[in-house]
Amino acid sequence: MARTARTAEGEPVSVTARPSAPALVPLIGALGYTEGRFAHSAELALPTGGVQLLVNLDGDVLGSSGRRTRGAALQGPHTLPAVIDPAQQRAVVWAAFRPAGAYPFLTAPVSAVRDELVGLDDLWGADGAALRERLLEAMAAGGSEACLRELESALLRRAGRPLEPDPAARRAAALLDGGTPVGDVADRLGWTSRRLARRCTEQLGLTPKRYARVRRFQRLLGRVNAGPRNPDWASLAADCGYHDQAHLIHEFRALAGITPTAYAPRSPHERNHVPLGG
Structure with missing residues (x-):
C-alpha cells in the first residue's frame, strides 16, 4: 500500500510503497517517489548501512562527494557521510534494499560498491541505461504509482541470483x-x-x-x-x-x-x- 506524505500546505511531497511483487518482498523494504524544493545548497547524507537504487527524474545526473553518474545509479553502503546536492532530489524514484537484499542484483560482492555511487549503465548495461527513460514514460502515462510498478518490473528482470536472500x-x-x-x-x-x-x-x-x-x-x-x-x-x-x-x-x-x-x-x-x- 502506498503512503503519501504532505507538506504543511497540503502539497504531496512523497509516495512510499512496499513491493507488490512477492518475489521482491524479502529483498526490498520500500520503494518510493519523492519531490522536493530545498533552500539549502548542500546537505550531508549520513551512513545507514544500506543500499539504495536512485533515479533522478528531474535531470540525467546524480552525484555525491564529487562522484557523478548518469541519472540512474546504485548507492552502495556508506561508511562516511556524503555531500549531496538537494537540486538532484526534486523528483527522485528510489528503492531501499533490505540487508543482503542487493546481492542478487549484482555480479560482484556488495563490498564492490561500498562508498560508491555507481551508474546503472555500468552495472546493468543497456537495461540500466534505459531505466530512467522507462520510468519517465510510466510517470507521464500513469503517475507515481505506475512509475513504481515499472521499477518493480525492472528489478524482477534484473535479478541474477535466486531471489531468496541468504x-x-x-x-x-x-x-x-x-x-x-x-x-x-x-x-x-x-x-x-x-x-x-x-x-x-x-x-x-x-x-x-x-x-x-x-x-x-x-x-x-x-x-x-x-x-x-x-x-x-x-x-x-x-x-x-x-x-x-x-x-x-x-x-x-x-x-x-x-x-x-x-x-x-x-x-x-x-x-x-x-x-x-x-
Missing part, C-alpha cells in the same frame, strides 16, 4: 543491528569470525564491526529524533551501547562529520539528511 546473512545483520557483539554473532551462527567477516562483506557490503557501528549510530539517531529537543547525551550513550559520552561524540564525528550538537536534520522523518548551508 537467511544466515540476514540473521547476522539482525543480530548486529540489535547490538549483539560481533564475537557473539559468530558463535550464535556457528561460524568462525573469518567466515562471518567474509559473508557480511560479500552480502552486506561492510565488515561486521563496521556494520555494527553504523547501525548503532542509526539507533542513536532514532532516539534523538523521537526525544526532546535537548537530548541527554550521556544517557543516550549508555542506552545505545557507547562506552560513555566521549565515545558517542567521537563516533558521531566519524560517521556524520559533525558534532552531536550541530546535528539538525531536514525533519525527524528525514534524519539522515542534514542541510549544510543556504
Whole structure:
C-alpha cells in the first residue's frame, strides 16, 4: 500500500510503497517517489548501512562527494557521510534494499560498491541505461504509482541470483543491528569470525564491526529524533551501547562529520539528511 506524505500546505511531497511483487518482498523494504524544493545548497547524507537504487527524474545526473553518474545509479553502503546536492532530489524514484537484499542484483560482492555511487549503465548495461527513460514514460502515462510498478518490473528482470536472500546473512545483520557483539554473532551462527567477516562483506557490503557501528549510530539517531529537543547525551550513550559520552561524540564525528550538537536534520522523518548551508 502506498503512503503519501504532505507538506504543511497540503502539497504531496512523497509516495512510499512496499513491493507488490512477492518475489521482491524479502529483498526490498520500500520503494518510493519523492519531490522536493530545498533552500539549502548542500546537505550531508549520513551512513545507514544500506543500499539504495536512485533515479533522478528531474535531470540525467546524480552525484555525491564529487562522484557523478548518469541519472540512474546504485548507492552502495556508506561508511562516511556524503555531500549531496538537494537540486538532484526534486523528483527522485528510489528503492531501499533490505540487508543482503542487493546481492542478487549484482555480479560482484556488495563490498564492490561500498562508498560508491555507481551508474546503472555500468552495472546493468543497456537495461540500466534505459531505466530512467522507462520510468519517465510510466510517470507521464500513469503517475507515481505506475512509475513504481515499472521499477518493480525492472528489478524482477534484473535479478541474477535466486531471489531468496541468504537467511544466515540476514540473521547476522539482525543480530548486529540489535547490538549483539560481533564475537557473539559468530558463535550464535556457528561460524568462525573469518567466515562471518567474509559473508557480511560479500552480502552486506561492510565488515561486521563496521556494520555494527553504523547501525548503532542509526539507533542513536532514532532516539534523538523521537526525544526532546535537548537530548541527554550521556544517557543516550549508555542506552545505545557507547562506552560513555566521549565515545558517542567521537563516533558521531566519524560517521556524520559533525558534532552531536550541530546535528539538525531536514525533519525527524528525514534524519539522515542534514542541510549544510543556504
